[in-house]
Amino acid sequence: MLERWAVASCVVVAASSLTYPLDVCRKRLVADTALGSARQYRGLADCVRQTAAKEGGWRPGAGAGAGAGFTTLREDRKVA
Numbered sequence: 204m205l206e207r208w209a210v211a212s213c214v215v216v217a218a219s220s221l222t223y224p225l226d227v228c229r230k231r232l233v234a235d236t237a238l239g240s241a242r243q244y245r246g247l248a249d250c251v252r253q254t255a256a257k258e259g260g261w262r263p264g265a266g267a268g269a270g271a272g273f274t275t276l277r278e279d280r281k282v283a
Contacts, residue, residue: 228254 228250235244244250 224251 225247228247231250231254232244232247235242235250244253
């Protein structure tokens with residue numbers, strides 16, 4: 204039973220690590236569409252490239268790869 208829990212936990216961490224950075228970019232693109240002609244990003248690839256360049260890439264604790272809970276609060280405040 205403990206082994207199944209450990210495997211499930213590892214799967215959740217791996218899946219979150221792969222999808223969270225894309226979710227951050229998705230939120231930025233949604234907020235960017237509200238700017239109209241003054242848009243900052245030209246698409247997902249451009250958003251990923253700019254985020255990596257400005258915030259240090261995909262390492263844990265920086266930019267789009269930061270911890271889910273804390274960064275989500277920070278990003279939501281930027282949009283609001």
